[in-house]
Amino acid sequence: MSVISDEQLLLKSWQYRRNILKVIKHAGAGHTGGSLSCVDILNILYNRVLNVTPQNFSHPDRDRYVQSKGHSVEALFVVLADQGFFDESELETLCSYQSHFVGHPTRHIPGIEQNTGALGHGLPICVGAAIAGKMDQASFRVFTLLGDGELAEGSNWEAAMCAAHYKLDNLTAIIDYNNLQISGRTQDVCNNSPIDDKFAAFGWTVRAVDGHSISELTDALTTSPIPGRPTVVIANTVKGKGVSFMEDVAKWHHGVPNDVEYVQALEEIDRHLQARGILA
Ligand SMILES: Cc1ncc(C[n+]2csc(CCOP(=O)(O)OP(=O)(O)O)c2C)c(N)n1
Numbered sequence: 001m002s003v004i005s006d007e008q009l010l011l012k013s014w015q016y017r018r019n020i021l022k023v024i025k026h027a028g029a030g031h032t033g034g035s036l037s038c039v040d041i042l043n044i045l046y047n048r049v050l051n052v053t054p055q056n057f058s059h060p061d062r063d064r065y066v067q068s069k070g071h072s073v074e075a076l077f078v079v080l081a082d083q084g085f086f087d088e089s090e091l092e093t094l095c096s097y098q099s100h101f102v103g104h105p106t107r108h109i110p111g112i113e114q115n116t117g118a119l120g121h122g123l124p125i126c127v128g129a130a131i132a133g134k135m136d137q138a139s140f141r142v143f144t145l146l147g148d149g150e151l152a153e154g155s156n157w158e159a160a161m162c163a164a165h166y167k168l169d170n171l172t173a174i175i176d177y178n179n180l181q182i183s184g185r186t187q188d189v190c191n192n193s194p195i196d197d198k199f200a201a202f203g204w205t206v207r208a209v210d211g212h213s214i215s216e217l218t219d220a221l222t223t224s225p226i227p228g229r230p231t232v233v234i235a236n237t238v239k240g241k242g243v244s245f246m247e248d249v250a251k252w253h254h255g256v257p258n259d260v261e262y263v264q265a266l267e268e269i270d271r272h273l274q275a276r277g278i279l280a
């Protein structure tokens with residue numbers, strides 16, 4: 001993997017945010033808030049951590065990434081396009097008749113490991129993949145991205161227990177911990193706090209980071225795992241991050257900006273790009 005600087009990653013994050021809004025606006029549908037909250041995580045994963053490329057995607061030794069919070073697929077699509085899995089123009093077909101680019105990940109799309117969207121499946125699937133890796137003495141690592149609201153699904157806790165039991169140090173779960181789920185505050189809908197103590201009690205290594213910090217995400221995702229223990233990275237994030245009026249507001253879970261909001265959102269993002277000399 002080529003070396004990419006923090007500054008280049010920062011630029012990518014803003015460009016990804018711009019593209020997420022563009023495809024959601026064009027489609028007239030999408031999960032805006034959750035895509036903006038996890039896109040920095042995907043940025044670091046695909047540009048710094050994962051051994052996954054269009055060229056090696058069918059190779060058994062590739063790393064596995066399963067986006068369990070499948071509704072934030074627009075972030076994944078934008079990052080996969082940037083990685084060269086398909087042409088960015090294909091995203092203009094999102095949610096249109098006969099397009100494979102639908103509102104959740106499917107394996108019809110190059111670069112997508114698993115169909116997800118029904119919450120609570122990514123971690124169990126990844127436990128299976130990590131066990132398979134151990135049985136084969138393979139070197140690949142397995143990553144999954146969960147939402148904080150998604151942790152209400154009981155399947156996660158069965159998987160968490162198994163991961164520790166089978167000593168899956170090749171498995172990393174990242175929680176996009178934005179404190180919101182579909183209908184309001186996660187702590188009001190189904191409180192999972194204290195999440196760090198819960199995973200520690202299940203036998204996991206716990207790392208908590210600012211989920212929008214390139215350096216903190218890089219550290220957490222590139223530090224070698226403690227032998228015999230799965231790792232959870234609690235990424236503290238802001239839903240809707242990067243667009244002032246979308247930040248930490250539940251209605252942007254699947255809100256689509258109207259024309260005025262869209263212009264305002266792009267202006268906010270473009271100010272960051274202009275500051276870095278990318279836009280005139
Ligand atoms: C099994 C299942 N139950 C309910 C839903 C509906 N649903 C879609 S997104 C969502 C909220 C998820 O919240 P969170 O995991 O915190 O995601 P984020 O805040 O990152 O968008 C729910 C309940 C679903 N997709 N799957």
Ligand SMILES: [Mg+2]
Pocket residue numbers: 147148149176177178179180181186
């Ligand atoms: Mg959430």
